[in-house]
Amino acid sequence: MSNPPPSNLFYQTRLRRPVLARGEGVYLWDSAGRRYLDGSSGAMVSNIGHSNPAVLAAMRRQMDLSTFGYRLHFENEPAEALATRIAQRMPEGLDRVFFVSGGSEAVESCLKLARQYKLARGEGQRWKVISRFPSYHGSTLGALAVTGMSLMSAPFAPMLREMPKIPAPTCYLDRDGLSHEARGLRYARLLREEILAQGPETVLAFIMEPVGGASTGALVAPDSYYSEIRAICDEFGILLISDEVMSGAGRTGRYLAGEHWGLRPDIVALSKGFGAGYVPLGAMVADRLIAETVIDAGGFVHGHTYAGNPLACAAGLAVLDEIDRLDLIAAAARQGAALKGRLEGLMACYPFIGDVRGKGLLLAFELVADRETMEPLPTGLNAHLRLVDIAYEAGLIIYSRRTRGGRIGDHFLVCPPLIVSDSEIDEIMEKLDRALALFAAEAGLPVEARP
Numbered sequence: 001m002s003n004p005p006p007s008n009l010f011y012q013t014r015l016r017r018p019v020l021a022r023g024e025g026v027y028l029w030d031s032a033g034r035r036y037l038d039g040s041s042g043a044m045v046s047n048i049g050h051s052n053p054a055v056l057a058a059m060r061r062q063m064d065l066s067t068f069g070y071r072l073h074f075e076n077e078p079a080e081a082l083a084t085r086i087a088q089r090m091p092e093g094l095d096r097v098f099f100v101s102g103g104s105e106a107v108e109s110c111l112k113l114a115r116q117y118k119l120a121r122g123e124g125q126r127w128k129v130i131s132r133f134p135s136y137h138g139s140t141l142g143a144l145a146v147t148g149m150s151l152m153s154a155p156f157a158p159m160l161r162e163m164p165k166i167p168a169p170t171c172y173l174d175r176d177g178l179s180h181e182a183r184g185l186r187y188a189r190l191l192r193e194e195i196l197a198q199g200p201e202t203v204l205a206f207i208m209e210p211v212g213g214a215s216t217g218a219l220v221a222p223d224s225y226y227s228e229i230r231a232i233c234d235e236f237g238i239l240l241i242s243d244e245v246m247s248g249a250g251r252t253g254r255y256l257a258g259e260h261w262g263l264r265p266d267i268v269a270l271s272k273g274f275g276a277g278y279v280p281l282g283a284m285v286a287d288r289l290i291a292e293t294v295i296d297a298g299g300f301v302h303g304h305t306y307a308g309n310p311l312a313c314a315a316g317l318a319v320l321d322e323i324d325r326l327d328l329i330a331a332a333a334r335q336g337a338a339l340k341g342r343l344e345g346l347m348a349c350y351p352f353i354g355d356v357r358g359k360g361l362l363l364a365f366e367l368v369a370d371r372e373t374m375e376p377l378p379t380g381l382n383a384h385l386r387l388v389d390i391a392y393e394a395g396l397i398i399y400s401r402r403t404r405g406g407r408i409g410d411h412f413l414v415c416p417p418l419i420v421s422d423s424e425i426d427e428i429m430e431k432l433d434r435a436l437a438l439f440a441a442e443a444g445l446p447v448e449a450r451p
Contacts, residue, residue, distance in 0.1 A: 004016040018030035018031060018032060018034065019031040021033075022051070023038070023046075023050030023051050024049075024050055024051045025049045025050060025051075025417070025419060026038055026049055026050075026416055026417050026419065026420055026424050027050070028050065028397070034395065035395060036392070036395050036396070036397050037395060037396050037397065037416070037424065037427055037428060037431065038050070038397050038416065038417065039391075039396050039397050039398045039414055039415070039416050039428050039431075039432075040397055040398050040399035040413055040414065040415050040416070041273075041277075041415050041416060041417050042277055043214075043272070043399060044213070044214075044246045044251065044272055044273070044362065044399070044413065044415045045272045045273060045275075045276065045277045046273075046276055046277040046417050047249055047250060047251060047272075047273035047276045047277075047319075047323070047328070047417055047418050048273075048276045048319055048322045048323065048326070048328060048417060048418060048419060049417040049418075049419045050277070050417075052276075052278075052318075052319075052322055054318055054321065054322055054325075055276070055278050055315055055318040055319055055322060056278075057318075058314050058315060058317065058318035058321075059278065059279075059311060059314060059315050059318070061314070062078060062310060062311050062314035062315075063311060065310070066310050066311075067309075067310065067311045068306075068309060068310070068311070069310055070305075071303075071307055071308045076308065076310040076313070077310075078310045078311075078313035078314040078316075078317055079099060079308035079309075079310060079313040081313070081317055082097075082099075082313045082316045082317050082320070083097035083099075085317065085320055086270075086283060086285060086320075087285070089255045089256075090256070090268065090285050091256075091259075091263075091264040091265070092264075093264075093287050093288055093289070094264075094265070094266075094267075094268060094285050094286065094287055094288075095285075095288050096285065096286045096287070096288050096290075096291035096292070097283055097284070097285050097286075098113075098283065098284040098285075098286070098291075098300070098307070099281070099282070099283050099307045099308045099309075099312075099313065100271070100281075100282040100283065100284065100304055100307060101280040101281065101282060101304060101306050101307075101309075101312075102271050102280055102281075102282050103138055103245035103246075103269065103271035103272060103282055104137075104138030104139050104140045104143045105138075105140070105271075105282055105304055106138075106245060106269035106270060106271050106282040106283060106284050107137045107138045107140075107142070107143040107146070107207070107241075107243060107245070107269050108138070108140055108142045108143055108302075109269070109284040109302060110205075110207070110241045110243075110267045110268075110269050110284050110286075111129060111142050111143075111146070111205070111207075111241075112142075112300075112301070112302045113267060113284065113286055113290065113291070113294060113300065113302070114129070114204055114205045114239045114241065114266075114267060114290075115127060115204060116294045116297070116300060116301060116302075117239070117290045117293055117294050118204055118239075119297070120293045120294055120296070120297035121293065123201075125201055125202055126201065126202060126203060126204040127202065127204055128163060128164060128198055128202050128203045128204055129145075129146050129163045129203075129204050129205045129206070129207055129241075130163065130164050130165070130166060130191065130194055130195070130198070130203060130205070130206045130207075131146040131147070131148055131163060131164075131165055131166075131206070131207045131208065132148055132165060132166055132167065132168040132169075132208055133148030133149075133165040133166070133167060133168060133405065134148045134149055134168055134215040134216055134403075134404065134405045134406065135147055135148035135149070135165075135168060135208070135209065135212075135215050135216070136148075136149055136152075136213060136214050136215035137207060137209075137243055138245075139152070141156060141159060141160045142160075144156060144160055145160045145161055145162060145163045146163045146207055147215075148165045148168070148215065148405070149215055149405060149406040150405060150406065150407075151402070151405070151406035151407055152406065164194055164197075164198055166187075166190040166191055166193075166194050167187065167190060168187075168212065168215075168216050168219060169183070169184060169187035169188075169219065169221035169222070169225055170216070170219065171183040171184065171187070171221070171222060172355045172357065172374070173374050175373075180222045181222050181223065181224040182224075183222060184221055184222025184223065184224035184225035184228070185222075185224050185225070185228055187221065187225060188221075188224070188225045188228035188229050188232065189228065189232070191206060191229060191232050191233075192232045192235075195232070195236050195238065200236045200237075200238075203236065203238050204238065204239065205238055205239040205240070205241050205266075205267075206229070206232075206233055206238055206239075206240055206241065207241040207242075207243055208229070208240075208241075208242070208243065209242075209243045209244070209245075209246065209247055209257075210226070210242055210244065210247055210256070210257040210258040210260075210261070210263060211246075211247040211252055211257040211358065211359050211362055213243075213245070213246035213247065213362075214246070214399070214401045214413070215401065215406070216403070216411075217357065217358075217364035217365075217366060217401065217403060217411030217412070217413060218357050218358030218359070218362045218363055218364035218413060218415075219357060220357055220358065220359055223261060226258070226261035226262075226263045227261065227262075227263075229263075230263060230264065233266075239266040239267060239290075240265045240266050240267075241265060241266065241267045241268075241269065242256070242258050242263065242265035242267070242268045242269070243269045244256050244257060244258070244268055244269060244270055245269050245270065245271045245272050245282070246272055246273075246362065247359075247362055248268070248270045248272075248273065248274065249270065249272065249273030249274045249276070249319075249323070250273065250323050250328055250329040250332055250360075250418060251273055251332055251360055251361055251362045251415070251418065252332065252333075252336075252358075252359040252360035252361075252362050253329060253330070253332045253333030253336060253359060253360035253361075254329065254333075254360075255329060256268065257359065257362070260359065266286070266287050266290060267284060267285070267286045267287065267290065268284070268285040268286075269282070269283075269284055270282055270283045270284075270285065271283070273319075274316060274319070275312065275315060275316055275319065276319045278315040278318075278319065279309075279311065279312040279315040279316070280306070280312065281309075281312045281313070281315065281316050323418075326418075326419065328418040328419065329418075331418050331419070332360040332361045332418045333360050335361060335418070335420055335422075335425065336358070336359065336360035336361040336362075336363060338422070338425060339361065339363060339414065339416075339420075339425050339428070339429075340356060340358060340363055342425065342429050343356045343363060343365055343414065343429075344356045346365070346429075346432075346433065346436065348448060348450070348451050349433075349436075349447060349448050349449075349450055350436050350440065350445075350447060350448070351371060351445075351446050351447075351448060352367050352368060352369070352371075352377065352440070352445045352446070353365050353366070353367060353368075353371075353436075354366050354367065354368030354370075354371045354374050355368075355374075361415055361416060361418055361420070362413075362415055363413070363414050363415060364411050364412060364413045364414065365411065365412055365414070366403055366409065366410065366411040366412075367383050367387075367410045367411070367412075368409075376403070376404065376408045376409040376410065377409075377410055377443075379407075379408055381443050383410040383439070383443070384400040384401060384402055384410040384411070384412070385400065386439060386442070386443075387400065387410075387412060387435060387436070387439045388400045388412070390435040390438050390439055390442075391431060391432060391435040394431045394434055394435055395431060396427075396428060396431035396432060396435065398412050398413065398414055398432070399412065399413040399415070400412045400413070401413075414428065414432070416428060
């Protein structure tokens with residue numbers, strides 16, 4: 001953006017972008033009239049697309065009634081109705097809902113509930129939450145403690161209590177001769193080893209994303225991984241927390257990504273697509289025994305001002321209605337398979353695409369210097385930033401991160417809204433293909449003739 005006006009806002013960097021004018025469906029327009037295809041749903045948030053009329057109408061109706069009522073003073077119908085609707089979509093027994101405003105709050109709530117549950121059971125020595133490296137679970141101090149991305153947590157190390165980590169199941173990098181399923185078991189059993197190393201009596205919970213998000217680029221473990229993780233948690237009386245902030249709300253072709261493997265967590269964190277960008281909204285959903293035990297022991301020592309906000313919950317209900325009305329969970333599975341196939345097709349032309357992965361419309365591809373060894377591209381190329389900028393100039397928004405712990409590697413999330421049509425997938429691919437060709441020419445990377 002050339003010569004932007006001065007701003008009092010600041011975020012992570014000095015990067016400036018055009019001013020957003022409006023959004024509709026899978027598209028966004030800036031104030032100069034340029035159109036962008038939202039190929040990442042923002043930050044994997046806008047699951048049902050922008051400016052959905054039914055959601056906006058529901059929000060207007062609620063605004064005419066009330067926009068805020070503090071939960072200690074009033075119950076409200078939208079919050080009660082949304083809690084019931086969400087509980088109906090959860091695995092059996094997970095039917096206690098605690099509303100929050102975002103993903104970091106949802107994860108913090110999960111950690112605090114897990115701790116208070118074990119305290120209520122007389123197991124106060126349990127406080128360690130094992131997570132994975134790389135991983136991302138939020139930017140608040142508690143969530144950062146379980147986030148496996150030292151680039152984000154290192155500045156705050158004196159202020160937080162770092163939690164133990166095990167390697168994420170990055171089987172696509174392994175060259176060990178094992179089968180895919182054997183690798184899944186090996187990675188899962190690293191949890192057992194870490195529990196024993198830490199002392200089982202001190203371990204509170206294990207937290208993971210069933211399908212990886214920004215830190216690992218839509219990483220999917222082998223099928224064998226999920227049941228083994230559940231069995232290990234059960235063996236040691238450890239709570240399993242599913243971070244479904246990015247993978248939930250239908251994005252992978254099931255309401256919860258863990259459903260693909262019949263995974264039953266003890267506590268679930270939801271946000272992003274849960275409110276779908278219309279309002280700040282998230283939720284923790286817990287096993288009723290866990291929640292009731294904590295309440296009976298004196299109450300849940302935690303809370304946020306906007307928890308259960310009637311306007312937010314009215315929007316959340318309308319989002320859920322649109323997911324059902326438009327059959328968007330089935331659409332995510334169908335269109336995700338089509339888009340993944342198209343992304344895989346790019347590998348024949350661009351040898352520096354080392355991997356395409358994901359489930360439903362939570363998809364990513366990773367760039368490498370050598371597909372055989374999976375050596376990352378030189379960090380000096382800044383591929384994770386440069387390709388995003390080239391695509392942006394072409395009118396396509398994609399989302400990138402450093403792949404391997406936040407410092408090296410380059411992956412790109414391609415996660416359009418679940419309403420994406422066949423022709424819009426064509427447009428994504430045309431713009432992405434063009435961006436890859438321009439990046440390859442600029443970086444001096446090889447391009448193969450089209451088959």
